[in-house]
Structures are given as C-alpha cells and as structure tokens.
Amino acid sequence: MVRKTPLAEVHKNLGATMVDFAGWYMPMQYTSVIDEHTTTRTKAGLFDICHMGEFIVKGKGSFNFLQKMAVNDLNKLTVGKAIFNILCYENGTVIDDLFIYKLKENEYMIVVNACNIQKDLEWLKKHKGNFEVEINDVSDQTAKLDLQGPLSEKILRKLTSAELPKRFHFIETELSEIRTIISRTGYTGEDGFEFYFPAENAEKIWTEILDAGEEYGIKPIGLGARDTLRIEACYPLYGHETNDKITPIEVGLGWLVKTEKEDFIGKEILKKQKEHGTERILVVFEMVDRGIARENYEIFANNEKIGHVTSGTFSPTFRKSLGMALIKKPFSEIGNELNIKIKGKLHKAKIVKRPFYEYKGGQKWKTQKILNTPKTMNGLR
Known part of the structure; x- marks a missing residue:
C-alpha cells in the first residue's frame, strides 16, 4: 500500500x-x-x-557501534554537527548513504533514504551484538x-x-x-x-x-x-549512483571512507580499492549531440560497451543535457568522447569535470563552462 x-x-x-x-x-x-x-x-x-527515515541511536556504546557500522570517522563529530556517511556490506557495496547528527553525548540521529528504512533498521539491529545501545525508528x-x-x-x-x-x-x-x-x-x-x-x-x-x-x-x-x-550538483541517489552492486570508491565517495580508523564493515575491500583503484569509475558528462541520456542507457567507446548512465536530465540552469555514468576506468579521462545509445542510436557525449554546479558560500557559486551554453546564462539567469 x-x-x-x-x-x-x-x-x-x-x-x-x-x-x-x-x-x-x-x-x-x-x-x-x-x-x-x-x-x-x-x-x-x-x-x-x-x-x-529517522533513527535515534543512543547509549554508552553508540559511538563505537556507529564507528563499526559506517565508513566515515565520527571522532570529529561534535554535538551540533552532522556528517555524511555510508553503510556498506562486507563486500564493500552500499547498503545506504545517510546523515548522522550528534544530538548529545551518546545520542545520535540517523537520516536514511525512504526506500531503505526497513532494510537499514534490520541491518543495524542485526549487528547490535553486545554494544550497549538502543536503536529506535522514529520515522x-x-x-x-x-x-x-x-x-x-x-x-x-x-x-x-x-x-x-x-x-x-x-x-x-x-x-x-x-x-x-x-x-x-x-x-x-x-x-x-x-x-x-x-x-x-x-x-x-x-x-x-x-x-x-x-x-x-x-x-x-x-x-x-x-x-x-x-x-x-552531482549528488548520488540511492538506486542510481549507489546500490548493493556499487562501492563508494567506484563512485567518487572514497573521501568518506576513512580506512585509518578502527575496523568497520567492508573496510578490508574498501582499503584495497583505495590503494589499488577500481575497474570502473563514476564520471559526469554533457551531451554533444541532441538527446537526453537516461538511467541504464548503454555507453560505448571504440565499438566496445564500457558502462551505463546512472542519472541523466536536461539541465534548466545550463540548458544542456547532462548526466552521470559508471564506466570502465581506462575511458574516464576528462575530455574523452562517449557514445550513448538513445532510442537505438548512438549520440555523442563528452566527459567533463564535476560538479556542474557547486555552492561555495557567501552567495557565490562555481559553475562548469558547458558546451554551447548561451552566453546570457553565465551559470544562472
């Protein structure tokens, strides 16, 4: 229902x-x-x-419990701060991306994606073990x-x-x-x-x-x-850029994975990926030819299938079709040309630097120079 x-x-x-x-x-x-x-x-x-979804995690063991469950380091998370984090399976793939808020000493609020509320809750409770912690779903x-x-x-x-x-x-x-x-x-x-x-x-x-x-x-x-x-802004959406078949390292979220901290679920594989790299990587692209590349559209280079689109749209800010894609790493250099199959035909796209749009504070924004963007746009109208 x-x-x-x-x-x-x-x-x-x-x-x-x-x-x-x-x-x-x-x-x-x-x-x-x-x-x-x-x-x-x-x-x-x-x-x-x-x-x-929102969970409250509290108790004397809450810090150690969350350190084990998530990839980012909570040592710098003081009361009144929030941190972006990820839950991973043992094989390093993503259970969910989330925010953790430190409400007070030994009490945290976790904000999770709507599609993952029950899955995340069961995963956390499954690994509660001997940690002195309460986990309450207050969604x-x-x-x-x-x-x-x-x-x-x-x-x-x-x-x-x-x-x-x-x-x-x-x-x-x-x-x-x-x-x-x-x-x-x-x-x-x-x-x-x-x-x-x-x-x-x-x-x-x-x-x-x-x-x-x-x-x-x-x-x-x-x-x-x-x-x-x-x-x-090139932010990930669960089910697109992150899911149970993709690791944080593959999609450019390695900065969240603090392998120097104590053991956490997925650490061994994620540490290897950070040190040795991955076979595929997330890139961002702009369309050169007309057309909008949607999720799961196939991508080719030199007549070889090299990946798929994870998200794509027409950008109202830049008036250009943009997107993100997971492709084989050898083809991932900025400036490389991609061919995306749209309605049975290959359309040219170009890998560009990410993000397209970024808030920099003080009402200033950093924006990409997009091919063929009207000069009057200047990033914003």
Whole structure:
C-alpha cells in the first residue's frame, strides 16, 4: 500500500502532480520542473521530505557501534554537527548513504533514504551484538521539510531569532513554538536548511515557511526539480549512483571512507580499492549531440560497451543535457568522447569535470563552462 506524508492533501490542494515514489504518495511537480528548479536556484523552494527515515541511536556504546557500522570517522563529530556517511556490506557495496547528527553525548540521529528504512533498521539491529545501545525508528513520528535556495536564510530569519547554524551544523530551537532541529544541509547544491519536528505539526510549519517566504518568491518544489537540482550538483541517489552492486570508491565517495580508523564493515575491500583503484569509475558528462541520456542507457567507446548512465536530465540552469555514468576506468579521462545509445542510436557525449554546479558560500557559486551554453546564462539567469 502506498504511504502518505502528513502533507499529502496539502499537495493535492495546491494542484501538484502526485506519483508513487519509493512506496510514498509524493508531489512530482506543482507548476513545472524547470520553473521549480529555477526558483530554487534564484530564490527559494520548500520541499516535503517527510518520507525520509529517522533513527535515534543512543547509549554508552553508540559511538563505537556507529564507528563499526559506517565508513566515515565520527571522532570529529561534535554535538551540533552532522556528517555524511555510508553503510556498506562486507563486500564493500552500499547498503545506504545517510546523515548522522550528534544530538548529545551518546545520542545520535540517523537520516536514511525512504526506500531503505526497513532494510537499514534490520541491518543495524542485526549487528547490535553486545554494544550497549538502543536503536529506535522514529520515522513515523518525525516530519522533515527542506528550505533551499539563496534567499532561504532571509526567510528563516523571519521565523526565528536564534543564531543560525553554519554549514553541516544544526541547532535545536523553537519554530512557531514547536521544538525543531534546524540543520544547514541540503540536496540541491544550494545554501539551505532542513527541519525535523513532530509529524503532527507538519502543515503548520509548512504554511508558516511559505507565508514567511512569500515576499521572496518562495514556491513549493516537487521531486522532479529535486532530482534535476541534485544531478547538477552531482549528488548520488540511492538506486542510481549507489546500490548493493556499487562501492563508494567506484563512485567518487572514497573521501568518506576513512580506512585509518578502527575496523568497520567492508573496510578490508574498501582499503584495497583505495590503494589499488577500481575497474570502473563514476564520471559526469554533457551531451554533444541532441538527446537526453537516461538511467541504464548503454555507453560505448571504440565499438566496445564500457558502462551505463546512472542519472541523466536536461539541465534548466545550463540548458544542456547532462548526466552521470559508471564506466570502465581506462575511458574516464576528462575530455574523452562517449557514445550513448538513445532510442537505438548512438549520440555523442563528452566527459567533463564535476560538479556542474557547486555552492561555495557567501552567495557565490562555481559553475562548469558547458558546451554551447548561451552566453546570457553565465551559470544562472
């Protein structure tokens, strides 16, 4: 049965196109993907992300337990900070990518992908062993909204007088008299904030953020634009760039894998891959020929199949078809030409440097120079 977030009826009343996403009834778009994408890049957008999962891990053994389970090192994770991390199987492939928040000493919140909630929970509990730790799934009790875009800070300052967190930090404060975790994180390549609070308050917080942002041109944003935004930023999506057949090293996430720390699940194989490399690697490309390369489209070079597209889209920012692909390493140099099979015909693409789009702080962005991009774009309109 398809599940609904607390805001499902709100989205329907706003005229959203609703779809089944990972077993959830979610808004794909309200106006259009291009309009919502551009609004997030230039103003601010509000996303319903209540389908994501949240676990609370606490107890005297919580630090050691999470150090064993995840590849990144929690030693530098102080109270009030969040860290991107990955759970891996013994063979080094990805169970899930996630964020870990340190709420207090010996207490953490883990935010996982909606499609992996049950799998992740079972995996963590399976390896609990003798660790003195409690693992609680609070997903159904927790709402999550994302406010993203260059004007998001101005909007949030209308709702709270609290000192706002730095990038990858969070605060716990009152928002509309509701206890809320506000983290400076996101999945769009923009500055922005993510909010966690009791699910019964979802509609109230949603409405107040939209009201506060009205003068700044805020709009509700669907999953369609969320995907185009994250592809421009070259962020991985589980089931595309990460899954149980791909390791973090293969997709450029080796910087997360801290092999110098104590043992963790998958360490042996991941350490070998970091030292000796992998047979395939994730690259990003732009289309030279017309056409949009979608997930699982085959890629060829010199009449040899060398890999497949993991994600692809038309970029509203650059007005160009872009994507990510997993290919054989010898063909992965920047500037190399690829041939992607689209509707039975080969279309030329070119490997470029990633990311296409990157938030650098202080309302400054680094953008790729894309082939044939209109000069008036300059990365943004």
